[in-house]
Amino acid sequence: MPDVSFASYVKEILKTAEYLRDPELDCVVAIAPVLPGCLTQGDNFEDARDNLIAAIELWIMAGLRQGEEMPVVNGFRLAMAAQQLENLPSASDPVYA
DSSP: OOOOOHHHHHHHOOOOOOOEEEEETTEEEEOOOOOOTOOEEESSHHHHHHHHHHHHHHHHHHHHHOOOEEEBBBTTEEOOHHHTTTTTOTTTTGGGG
16 A cells, blocks of 8 residues: 655545535535545635645644544555654744744
8 A cells, every 4th residue: 555645645535525516505515525524615616626625634634633543545545644743833833923
């Protein structure tokens, strides 16, 4: 099972994405079914896809920070280890102030 970079992993997840037009809300709902609970919406397909990319990245980062193992997607595994994230600045660090 090959390990892939963060960007390649997100691309693999996007290959599994589902997009549904919600006529009642007049929006496009975007779902990443391989990541439980990862969904978003947008006014059109492009907005929904952009929002889904952000949601996927957030889902992955939150999971890694909590030490969760990322799912294998289309036969690919995320190469980045959770331990590497401990050295990254968090939103509460002064760098972001």
